[in-house]
Amino acid sequence: MKPASVVALEALLPRLSSETFDADVFRQTGVFVVRNAIAPAVAQAWVSEWKAFHAAIMEKGRDVNRANPVSLNEQLPERLAHMYREPVFANTLKAFMGEHIALYNHRFVIKDALSSNKVFLHQDSCYHAGHSNKCSVFVPVSLVNKDNGGLTFHVGSHRLGVLGDAGEIDPASFDVQWPTVTPELAPGDFVIMDSRLWHESGPNVSGVDRIMADMIIQPADDPTGQELLCGEWQTDVFYSPKTITRHFVSSRILKIVKYEKELAQLKAELSASR
Template sequence: MSRASRGLTPEQVAALAPACDAPVFDVEVFRAVGAFVVRNLFPAETVAAWQAAWAEFQANTLAARKVGFNKVAVEEPLPPVLATMYESPEHRAVARAMFGPDVGLYNHRFVIKDQFSRDPVFLHQDYCYHLGFPEKASFFTPLSVCGRENGGLEFFLGTHQYGYLGDAGEIDPEAFPAWPSILPELNPGDLVVMDSSTWHRSGPHLGGPDRILADTIIQPASDPSTVAMVCGENGPVNRIDRSAAAGLFKRSRTTRMKELTAELSRLQGGSD
């Protein structure tokens, strides 16, 4: 994804917004606005197989799922059919259009709004939470209808042009010009592609079915944070040990925050 093309104003991005929702993926529109909705990309039989695997997984494993800090993220190991969704010919074709013949996997998970996670998710970008280089994108693959009522995703087009904002957390849109946003109504068979620097959020689940989305993060295979190949053969020469990511720094903002939190807890405990 070339950064050279990212010089559009909010008004220019708004003019392009209708073109980012279509039956055929347009990589140039995607690069310009930072998100793209591909309609009816996957064959019905492929979607049916994914949905059947999800229904079994939900009934057998997720009825009492483990809810972590990120309540929408499914932490339980996925069954093989769901764990390898990104290997579909349709996913691979879009991935090649973005990054060429060699595409790597950064992460694959599900983000859902179910009985354990009805709350909204604040406005944020994903790149600030990642390792490796910024050339990353998410594939959001819905296995349910996803829209405003059941906590669908809203994308702020053009915001990927800012890149990394220097920190991680809830973005204040009032600190920036007003960028156009879309909240697409998705059906199983659709695909949303999002630049990892694009701002996005989701509203509360107010009704309707659980919102079920696979979230697959892809990147050029040469990125050292690649964990598997989506397509191609030329993976990274050097790799980051993702399992040891928490220990990459001797000192950092994160370790300092942990130290300060521990010190605060000690002082509060001493004053009782």
């Protein structure tokens, strides 16, 4: 028998998508799709800018991120690099973050011909620094659906908090099975996701590029804030999550880097001896 909390979540699924953001539903589910929230002229300008930019970098040869192929390595043009400044995002997030909001990170996550594979089930919080009350705002700059690698969200899974390690999650290892949704999106929509929520994406099998901005946003009292989006800073101490390993003498990340270098050297020595 399903836990009562899961039955309640399933009842909320039809309310996960609306032109009006529902903060109460979001708190319970960990995800919400805001429809037709971005002015058509703004959304279309982003789409046009992306198409021109992508065509230019593909002509030169795109630098695929080997560690995370869907995360774009190239420097975005000005209009796309500052999408998060569009007021609709901070204004929407005020409903649960309050009046003081800041940016943690902004990037593009894409599935084109060079990065079409699936992304395993994971949560983002274990990769973040600072406080845990962050969220991602996914903004489509193309049509997004299951066939081109749209995101699948495990609704309510954020209730388990941070799982204590990073990597691919095995949902079958838990007693509770969360309902899932894979929303279809179009430019003008955006998705708000609690950073603790489990999510994944299948392969792009349609050949239609799936393009999304991923803005990680947080309250302005977090010392890892990169830019103030509205209100005032609520902290006067800061540090950058982009150079986090310099704060450690020893850590999991530093050990992984060390072991990878040693393995590469060993492989090179074995290859040279043959």
